[in-house]
Amino acid sequence: MNQIIFILTVVIALAGLFYSFRRVFLYMKMLKPFYIKDYGQRIVVTLKVAIGQIKIFKRPIIGAMHALVLWGFLIILVGTIEMFVDGILGIDKSLSFFGIFYDIIFALGDIFALIIAIMVTIFLFRRIFLNIKRFSGIEMTHKAHLDAILALFIILSLMISLLGINVFYYAHNISVGAEIHGVYPVSSIIAGLFANTSADTLHLLERINWWFHIEAIFIFMNILPYSKHFHVFMSIPNVFLSRLTPLGKIDTMTSITEEIKSMLAPETAFEENEEELEDLQRFGVLDVEDTTWKNYFDSLACTQCGRCSSVCPANITGKKLSPRKVMIDIRKRMKEKAPSLLKQGKTFSDEKSLINDYITTEELWACTTCNACAEECPININHPSIILEMRRYLVMEESAAPSELNVVFQNIENNGAPWQVSFEDRMLWADNIILNDIKIEVPILADLQAEEKQPEYLFWVGSAGSIDDRYKKVMQEFIKILYYLKTDYAVLGMEESDSGDIARRGGNEMSFQMQALMNIEILNNYKVKKIITCDPHEYNTLKNEYPDLGGNYEVIHHSDFLNSALLSGKIKLNKDTFAKNIITYHDPCYLGRMNKIYSSPRNIISKVNSKLIEMPRNKTNALCCGAGGGQMFKEAEKGNKEVFIERIEEVIKTGANIVVTSCPFCMTMMTDGIKYKNKDDDMKNLDIAELISASL
Ligand code: SF4
Numbered sequence: 001m002n003q004i005i006f007i008l009t010v011v012i013a014l015a016g017l018f019y020s021f022r023r024v025f026l027y028m029k030m031l032k033p034f035y036i037k038d039y040g041q042r043i044v045v046t047l048k049v050a051i052g053q054i055k056i057f058k059r060p061i062i063g064a065m066h067a068l069v070l071w072g073f074l075i076i077l078v079g080t081i082e083m084f085v086d087g088i089l090g091i092d093k094s095l096s097f098f099g100i101f102y103d104i105i106f107a108l109g110d111i112f113a114l115i116i117a118i119m120v121t122i123f124l125f126r127r128i129f130l131n132i133k134r135f136s137g138i139e140m141t142h143k144a145h146l147d148a149i150l151a152l153f154i155i156l157s158l159m160i161s162l163l164g165i166n167v168f169y170y171a172h173n174i175s176v177g178a179e180i181h182g183v184y185p186v187s188s189i190i191a192g193l194f195a196n197t198s199a200d201t202l203h204l205l206e207r208i209n210w211w212f213h214i215e216a217i218f219i220f221m222n223i224l225p226y227s228k229h230f231h232v233f234m235s236i237p238n239v240f241l242s243r244l245t246p247l248g249k250i251d252t253m254t255s256i257t258e259e260i261k262s263m264l265a266p267e268t269a270f271e272e273n274e275e276e277l278e279d280l281q282r283f284g285v286l287d288v289e290d291t292t293w294k295n296y297f298d299s300l301a302c303t304q305c306g307r308c309s310s311v312c313p314a315n316i317t318g319k320k321l322s323p324r325k326v327m328i329d330i331r332k333r334m335k336e337k338a339p340s341l342l343k344q345g346k347t348f349s350d351e352k353s354l355i356n357d358y359i360t361t362e363e364l365w366a367c368t369t370c371n372a373c374a375e376e377c378p379i380n381i382n383h384p385s386i387i388l389e390m391r392r393y394l395v396m397e398e399s400a401a402p403s404e405l406n407v408v409f410q411n412i413e414n415n416g417a418p419w420q421v422s423f424e425d426r427m428l429w430a431d432n433i434i435l436n437d438i439k440i441e442v443p444i445l446a447d448l449q450a451e452e453k454q455p456e457y458l459f460w461v462g463s464a465g466s467i468d469d470r471y472k473k474v475m476q477e478f479i480k481i482l483y484y485l486k487t488d489y490a491v492l493g494m495e496e497s498d499s500g501d502i503a504r505r506g507g508n509e510m511s512f513q514m515q516a517l518m519n520i521e522i523l524n525n526y527k528v529k530k531i532i533t534c535d536p537h538e539y540n541t542l543k544n545e546y547p548d549l550g551g552n553y554e555v556i557h558h559s560d561f562l563n564s565a566l567l568s569g570k571i572k573l574n575k576d577t578f579a580k581n582i583i584t585y586h587d588p589c590y591l592g593r594m595n596k597i598y599s600s601p602r603n604i605i606s607k608v609n610s611k612l613i614e615m616p617r618n619k620t621n622a623l624c625c626g627a628g629g630g631q632m633f634k635e636a637e638k639g640n641k642e643v644f645i646e647r648i649e650e651v652i653k654t655g656a657n658i659v660v661t662s663c664p665f666c667m668t669m670m671t672d673g674i675k676y677k678n679k680d681d682d683m684k685n686l687d688i689a690e691l692i693s694a695s696l
């Protein structure tokens, strides 16, 4: 009878689960594709991030607590599988033939049951009694809190009943002198309390706990797909499906490439892709049916832990944007619209959409594309990519970019720079560079090639380096270093145009690709192999994004270039120039988080003999300066503070008298911050190149 009841409950539980997963599968099938390859790399990421929990350990105490719960679950899972087999076959301890392995796993399971019970009790205490900022936010409804508390109680009851099974099994077998399968370090101690209980009662108590435990699992696993705790099933697979490209790389819209090709050569452009064109959908994402199935998967896997929002510069400074809310909104909207989409097809409309009815344009334009959220997310969700897709819709379908960005797009199109300047002005920065009374002439690639010379490096100046008054000075100092090093280089001069980084992050993929294709044609015609640049945005675009469009170069950021020259002894520094200074270093998001260059700038600072004081938020955790993603060119969204002020306050707290950067945008924001705080007399902002050139 027990077996029949058990099998019946298994069938009902699995049928319920099958129904829930089938529904999710059908929803995913309606969405845009997401292709999976590089399985080996995915397994490594899963082992490191999901099983090894390396991201969670950034906050060691709470990270260790979460990791213990996950590892405990994985061990206890073996015991749960045994319960299934026992229940179906009507036997006890069916896996005990594994001998010593069985003993080890069950000993660990017994210990982990206690550890998880303790951890979950602490989590419950934090949720209910402590005001943890990460757990709040406009997206965290009362229901979401209750949901979390309910799930924690269920887990606690599962651990208590598991310990109950072990305790009463152990006490019963001791009392009747039966063999004990497995080792129970925790339960064997607790079992001592029941030494005087009758064997029948102990057996009954063991059975009650057994049935409670297994039925609670069945109920829990059927509640999960409808609660925020669906992540229990989805988060490990979501890590397996992680983006494997650098955080800074934005995927190329091939439909736009086709459009541009069609403009350039209308007769050939569509030859290869007629099928694709028949299925042409709108640019970017307006509503859930425009997303990929991976976007929906992300929203189901999101644990709603709030780590992303807690590091988001926009959220920290009181703006409406919360990356966690973006995930929650996608899931909510899918739940609302998907059943009708399934029944009535993709043309179904309920006169609502993800943009506006769930996520406002104010939220979307507040993003600095700093990728702090993606870096922090324990399950590798990439929020900026979906935010960018929505910006793409606004810009390319609705022409609804903020007015300042529209001006930037026009300038890029007309002048090859985000500012209103002419191409002729692009070389003014190089007019008067003097080192030791010698005027340095900056070589132009076209001139060198006319003399049949091919320099080793192309120095990509970038729009900011060519036009921004402060960064022009950095360019001049860097040229002095190149001259000192006798580097074989040249610049494109007036042939250089904006890389398209700002246009792309502002959602204008068309403008980006036009710029990129034009630049790539010039670079490839000149057979450029190696590029040095001082601008991390240009570095990221040239290195990570141009290859998609046929531009393959070895791209070197000047901090790496200068560090190598220092390490190889080619640069000898005067150690006195900055000897009495205290320096703090602001990591540019596009150099650090997105391209993992952390040590070169720090090594350079150590070589100029200054004291380096790190800000609390540094390296992977560094706070954005607030300029990226087109923000530097537009008014910030409403909040309680501007991002650059939040960052400069952190700079000032270090007590440093120099804040070093290695990015033109960061330099602008730091300089503005210093002025805003009236610290011009106490603090300077220098580029890493200026540290070296002043010390030559
Ligand atoms: S997106 Fe990631 S970091 Fe943000 S709440 Fe979800 S799981 Fe946590």
Ligand code: SF4
Pocket: 308, 311, 312, 313, 314, 315, 321, 322, 323, 366, 367, 368, 369, 370, 371, 372, 373, 374, 383, 384
């Ligand atoms: S990329 Fe930066 S600004 Fe944008 S949502 Fe993520 S953390 Fe916030």
